[in-house]
Amino acid sequence: MLVCPNCRHDNREGARFCEECGFSFAAVPARAHEQRKTVTVLFCDLAGSTALGETIDPERLRALLARYFERMKAIVERHGGSMEKFIGDAVMAVFGVPLVHEDDALRAVRSAVEMRDALPGLGLEGRIGVMTGEVVTGTEERLATGDPVNVAARLEQAARPGEVLIGQPTLALVRDAVEVEPVEPFLLKGKAQPVPAYRLLRVGDQERRHDALFVGRERELAFVREAWERVKAEQRCELVTILGDAGVGKSRLVAEVLASVEATVVRGRCLPYGEGITYWPVVEVLKQLDLVPSDEAAAAAIRSLLGESEAATSAEEIAWAFRKTLEQAAVERPLVVVFDDIQWGEETFCDLIEHVALLSAGAAILLLCIARPELTERRPAWPVTLRLGPLGDEDVDELIAERIPVELRERIARAAGGNPLFVEEMLAMAGEAEGAVVVPPTLQALLAARLDQLETAERSVLERGAIEGEIFHRGAVQALAPEETQVTPRLAALVRKELIRPDRPQLAGEDGFRFRHLVLRDAAYEALPKAVRADLHQRFAAWLEAHGAELVELDELLGYHLEQACRYHAELGTPVDGMLATAATRRLTAAGRRAQLRSDYAAAVSLYERATALVPPAELDLALETKLVDSLFWGGKGADALRRADSVAARASAAGDQVGELCGRIQAGVFRISLEPEGATEKLDALVRQALPVFDAVGDDVALYTAYQALGQVANIRGQWDAALEAYERAAGHARQAGLPDQLLAWRSACSLYGTTPVSGLLAWLDEHEPREPLNYWLRARRAVALAMLGRFDEARAILAETRAELAERGAVMKLAAICMDSADVHMWAGDPAAAAKLGADACRLLDDLGDKTMLSNAAGTLAGALCALGRLEEADAWADRAAELGASDDAWTQMLWRQVRAKVLARRGRLAEAERLAREAVAVGEETDMLGAQGDTYADLAEVLLLAGKPDEAAAAIEQALERYERKGNLVSAQRTQTRLAELQATAP
Secondary structure (H helix, E strand, O other), X not given: OEEOOOOOOEEOOOOOEOOOOOOEHHHOOOOOOOEEEEEEEEEEEEOOHHHHHHHOOHHHHHHHHHHHHHHHHHHHHHOOOEEEEEEOOEEEEEEOOOOOOOOHHHHHHHHHHHHHHHHHHHOOOEEEEEEEEEEEEOOOOOEOOOHHHHHHHHHHHHOOOOOEEEEHHHHHHHHHHEEEEEEEEEOOOOOOOOEEEEEEEEEOOOOOOOOOOOOOOHHHHHHHHHXXXXXXXXXXXXXXXXXXXXXXXXXXXXXXXXXXXXXXXXXXXXXXXXXXXXXXXHHHXXXXXXXXXXXXXXXXXXXXXXXXXXXXXXXXXXXXXXXXXXXXXXXXXXXXXXXXXXXXXXXXXXXXXXXXXXXXXXXXXXXXXXXXXXXXXXOOOOOOOEEEOOOOHHHHHHHHOOOOOHHHHHHHHHHHOOOHHHHHHHHHHHHHOOOOOOOOHXXXXXXXXXXXXOOHHHHHHHHHHHHHOOEXXXXXXXXXXXXXXXXXXXXXXXXXXXXXEEEOOOOOOOOEEEEOOHHHHHHHHHOOOHHHHHHHHHHXXXXXXXXXXXXXXXXXXXXXXXXXXXXXXXXXXOOOOHHHHHHHHHHHHHHHHHHHHOOOHHHHHHHHHHHHHOOOOOOOOHHHHHHHHHHHHHOOOHHHHHHHHHHHHHHHHHOOOHHHHHHHHHHHHHHHHHHOOOOHHHHHHHHHHHHHHHHHHXXXXXXXXXXXXXXXXXXXXXXXXXXXHHHHHHHHHHHHHHOOOOOOHXXXXXXXXXXXXXXXXXXXXXXXXXXXXXXXXXXXXXXXXXXXXXXXXHHHHHHHHHHHHHHHHHOOHHHHHHHHHHHHHHHHHOOOHHHHHHHHHHHHHHHHHHOOHHHHHHHHHHHHHHHHHOOOHHHHHHHHHHHHHHOOOOOHHHHHHHHHHHHHHHHHOOOHHHHHHHHHHHHHHHHOOOOHHHHHHHHHHHXXXXXXXXXXXXXXXXXXHHHHHHHHHOOHHHHHHHHHHHHHHHHOOO
C-alpha cells in the first residue's frame, strides 16, 4: 500500500494521486535527504497517571491507554500531523514532516484543542504544549532533536491539567485564528531569556483580510465586470477562474468587483484537509442560500448532502440538485457564487463546478473561482480566465506610499516581487523590527509549503540556484548538481510553475534566471542544511572563479561565497580549512581595498571587518587592521577607529607581539590628535621615536609605514609641511613594500600645496600622479586650489562643486568637510566671502557631527575669516573663540587663524594695542612653520591692523613680507592684490 504523506490514507500501489485528498505523489522525494524545515511540535501527557495506575487494575489501565493512544493518533493524523513517538503515557506529534503545509501551526493547535476536549470522554485529563521552530529532517524523515522539541515538552510539563500552552512562534502563525491569554514566561535551561507562553482558549477560522489598499488591475477588473454584464444581459451562467500565486491579490480583486455588484453573493472555500471535505464549499453555499429546490428529487439530494436525511444519493444527483438550487435562487435576483482555493478541491467537487457551468441555463449566475497554479497541474484542461501576475513597480510604489523611509520602501518592493500580500506583511514586520526587512513567519510557511510540493529534482535545481542568489545561471546550477542530467528541462518546469523567470545573464555564454520573489529565493536557501550550504558555496566559488573573470565585483562575490562556507563550518563546529579562510580573507581584503580607493568607506569598512573576522583569534593581521582603522577614520568613524586601534594594541600586548602593540598605540595616537588634541601630538612624536628602532630592527614594512605616517601627521600639526612630505614619502615606500593601498597621495599633495613647493611644482606633480588616480578626490581638489591661485576661478569652482557632489553621494563625510574648507579658500580668493562663509559653515557642521576637534578648529578659523570679510564681526569673533577653544596649543594653523581674525575684529572696534599684539603673535607662529601662503596671510592681516593703528610705514613693511611669500609660493592672485595694496600705500605716503 502507498500511504499518503498528506492525509495518511492507504492507496493502491502505483497511484499518481492520493485517492482520498488528491495529493500528488510526485512531490514525495524519491530518496529522502536532509532538509531544514519549520515544523510545529505537539506534546500531550496525561495528568495524574501515576495515581491512576495505583487505583485501577493493570489490564484495565493497559486497555485505557491503548484507547487513549489510538484516539490521540487519529486526531493528529486527521489534521495532517505525524505521530512521532510515544514516551510512557506522553504523545509527541509533528506537523510539517514529511511535508510542510502552510497551515501546519493551525493544524497543530486545532489538534491540541480536539485532543484536550476528547480526554474527559476517556475519563482522563491531559496537559499539552505546542511549539514551532526549525529542525533538520533526516534519512528516514525522522525529526532530529532540536529546540522546538525541547520547548514543546517543557511547555507541556508547565501546563495545568486540561490546559494547552503554545509558544510565541506558534502564536505568530495562528494569531488571526486563536484566542489566547499570556502566562508568566518560563525560565528554561539553556535559554538566555525567559520563554513567552500563551494559554490557548479557542480556535476558529483564520480569516483573510481585505483592508489593504487596492491598486492597479484595471484590465482584470474590466474583464470580470464585462463577464458579469454578459451574465445579466443573456441570463446565463458563466465560469470565471482567477489563477495566481498565494498573496498576489486574487481574493482582493474579487472583493473589489463585488463591491459594485448588485446581486446575491454566496461563498464557499475548499479546505486543505479534513473529513468530509469533498462538498464542504457546496454545503457552505447552500447554508447561505437557505433554499430548498422546488423539485422534490433535487430537494431530497440536497437534504441528504446537508445531513438532514439518510437517503442514498450520488455525485451526479448532487451536482444536478445543486445546479437546480442555484438556478432557483437566481430567479429572484442575479447570483454570484465565489469558490476560493479550488486547487484543494476534490475531483468530484471540480466536476460539480463544471457541471453547473456547462449545463445551467436561463438564470444569471456568475461562478467566480479562485485558485493557485497547482490547479492546472492537477487538471491541465481547466478553463482559466485570468492569470494574475505580480503588480508593476508603479502599483507597488502606490501600495507602499509614504509609510516608511525611501530606502526601506525600495528593499521591501524588491523583496516582495510585486506580490501585494508580501508587501503588506513585510510592512507590518518592518514596524516591529525597527526598519529591517524581515520575512514574516506566515510567508515563510507559505513558501516552504510551495517548495515541498516540487519534485525532488526540481527542488534540487531551485536550491542550487539559490546558492548563487536572486539571479543565477544555468551553468552554476549544473556545476552544483553534476548528477542532474536534465538541468535545462528542470529550469523550464520551474519557469512554467512561475517560481523563476528568464533574465539577462551576467556572464557571457550563459543562460540567466531570476527568482520571482526574493523571499522565495530565501525560502529555498534556508531549507538547505548548513553543511550542504557550506559545500555548495565553496563549489560555487570555484565555478565562478573559472567563469567570471570579466566581473568587476569578482573579489566581492568570491569573498562572500568563501566567507559563507567558513561561517557555516564555524556554526556547525566543524574545522574550517585554513586555505579556505585565507582565500576568503584575501578576496574580501582586495574588495575592501578597491572600495577604499574610490572613497566608498562604508563598503570598505564592512569588507575589512568581515575579513578580520576570518583571521584566527590567536593571530593579528596588522596590514588588514591598518586598512580597517584608516577606512573607519576617513569614513567619519573617528571614535570607532580609535577603539579599534586600542583593541589592536591590547590584543597584540596579550599575545606578546611588541611590534603589533606599538603599531596599535601609534594608530590610536594619530586618531587622538583629531579627537583629544591637546598634548596628543607631543605624545605621539615621543611614541614614534621610541618605536622606530624596534621596527627597523625587524624590518616590518607595515609597522614602518604606520610610524612614518604618524611622523607626517606630527609635522603636519606643527605646520612643518616639508618635513611632513619627507615622512609621507618614506611611509609610501613602505606601503608599497607591504602591499597596502597608497592612501598618502592626499597628504603628499597637501604638503606641496601648503608648504614651500611652488604652485607650478604642485601642478607638475599632479600631472604626473593624477592620471593614475582618476578617483582620488584629494588630487582633484588640490588642482582646483592651485588653479585658483593662478586666477582660474571658474575651472577651480567647477572641479570643487563636482567633487563635493560626488563625495556627498558616497557619504565620505570627512573628505567632504575638508573639500568644503578648500572651496571656502577658493571663494575668498575669488572675492566672494558670502559663498566662502556658507561652505565654511557646511564644513563646521559636518565636522561637529563627526566629533573631529582638530579639523573643526581649522574650519572654525576659516569660517571666522569669511564672516570678518563680510563685516559680521560678532559672528566672526564667536567662531574665532570656538577655534581657540577646540585647537591644540601646538596646532600651528588654528593658532594663526583665530589670532588673525580676533586681531582684525579688535582693530575695527578700536582696541588697537590688543589687536596688534595678537596679529604679531600670529606672525610669530607662522614663522615657526614653512607654510608660505599662511605666512603671507599673517603679514597681510598685520598690515591691515597697523594701518588702522596709524602706522603706515610698519604696514608697508608687513605688506612687503607678505608679497615676498606669495611670490615665492606662486600665488599670483594674492601677490597681485598685495602689490596693488603696496602701490596704493606708497602713493599716499608723505
